[in-house]
Amino acid sequence: MGSASKIMSNRLVKIRAVIHRGKRLVRTFRGADWWPQVDRSVRRLRLGDDGAAWTVAPDYLDRNSVVWSVGVGENISFDAELHDRFGVQIQAFDPTPRSCCWLQSHGVPDWFHFHPLGLAGYDGRSRFRAPANTAHVSYAILEDRDHQGDETDIIVEVRCLATLATSLGKREIDLLKMDIEGAEYGVLDTLPCQGILPRQLLVEFHHRQHDRSIAQTIAATHKLQALGYRLFDVSPNGEEYAFLHAEAEFK
Numbered sequence: 001m002g003s004a005s006k007i008m009s010n011r012l013v014k015i016r017a018v019i020h021r022g023k024r025l026v027r028t029f030r031g032a033d034w035w036p037q038v039d040r041s042v043r044r045l046r047l048g049d050d051g052a053a054w055t056v057a058p059d060y061l062d063r064n065s066v067v068w069s070v071g072v073g074e075n076i077s078f079d080a081e082l083h084d085r086f087g088v089q090i091q092a093f094d095p096t097p098r099s100c101c102w103l104q105s106h107g108v109p110d111w112f113h114f115h116p117l118g119l120a121g122y123d124g125r126s127r128f129r130a131p132a133n134t135a136h137v138s139y140a141i142l143e144d145r146d147h148q149g150d151e152t153d154i155i156v157e158v159r160c161l162a163t164l165a166t167s168l169g170k171r172e173i174d175l176l177k178m179d180i181e182g183a184e185y186g187v188l189d190t191l192p193c194q195g196i197l198p199r200q201l202l203v204e205f206h207h208r209q210h211d212r213s214i215a216q217t218i219a220a221t222h223k224l225q226a227l228g229y230r231l232f233d234v235s236p237n238g239e240e241y242a243f244l245h246a247e248a249e250f251k
Helices: 003-029 077-086 097-106 161-168 184-189 214-226
Strands: 045-047 054-056 067-070 090-093 112-115 124-129 154-159 175-178 200-204 229-234 240-245
Touching (some): 067 077, 154 161, 214 229
Parallel strands (some): 067 090, 067 175, 175 200
Antiparallel strands (some): 045 054, 124 154, 200 240
């Protein structure tokens, strides 16, 4: 990308960020969203394409960091930039057929270790609901495991955090990114009993989708704070949250 194109692209990103914040502010006044207070000041770095970007605390990452990327979709720009910056190996998880096909057709780099599994608060099989818009990639987990669903649903294998960590031989995770279409609430509820607290936790909350509520996101955030996490960034659209554990600086 030429310098002029890059400048224009950066300007567009900033304009979209302002628009997102404005819409989020309106939703907050209407009670349809909230504006959490960032309670940790750290150096931040935003990586990935616009629309697939995440913010990390770079001072707590190096080439030996254990990084999990849960929810791949059809865009690994965040993972690629993370690898380019720090030289990390990435364990990636996504059970959805379209994501698996996309990775197969595009080829997987040797630093990107893909597992066709879902992350949940339990081990077993779970029903995933197809997206209403067929242009979208991600399926959403149905927390009601007895739900009959319909012919567009899929059944996939899911594992809890501790089981995956044991199978990979790594119980200390430096960065866990989760974009798992509503399943994040169940995963976060089980954190206290998993024996694993990732140093950085990047979560996309789906309180405006999949029958989730803003109250669930508020409750999840408070639970994380009680576990020692501090919020250091929220994306302009109010969906991606970045937490750093209070003990990270001592690791």
